[in-house]
Amino acid sequence: MFLKTQPLEYNGETITLYELSALQRIEFIGYIADVNKDVPADDTEVSPEVLNGIVTTINVKIGARIVAMSLWQKEGQKGPSVDQLQEEVLSGWPLPAIGQADFIVRELSGMLPVAPDAESNADTEPHSPEKPTPQP
Helix, strand or coil: CCCCEEEEEECCEEEEEECCCHHHHHHHHHHHHHHHHHCCCCCCCCCHHHHHHHHHHHHHHHHHHHHHHHHHHHHHHHCCCHHHHHHHHHHHCCHHHHHHHHHHHHHHCCCCCCCHHHCCCCCCCCCCCCCCCCCC
16 A cells, blocks of 8 residues: 555544545545535624634534545445544544544645745755856
């Protein structure tokens, strides 16, 4: 298997999380777009408390979804569907565990944002149109 794995230890339990495949990453992005349709386009339509509740619910669903997609890698087509796994995560996992697992899967899958100053730049010298002079 090409996919990276990492254990998640929480409350004395250990579970193996898997990197998402390329197809799963595409499906995950589509899922995010789909659930975000529930957010009102104009925030004046709802109170800040209601909007906060909607956004929190969506974020929990998104976290549970990526965890479920990761766990699906273990069983594949022989086991429960991603939808079933997502329901299991939502009904049986505490929020901190979902958050930790979400972060691990995103990290394994290269789906975390990169800070501009964290981008690697091996060539730290300024670029010049002149050719470098050979050093003796």
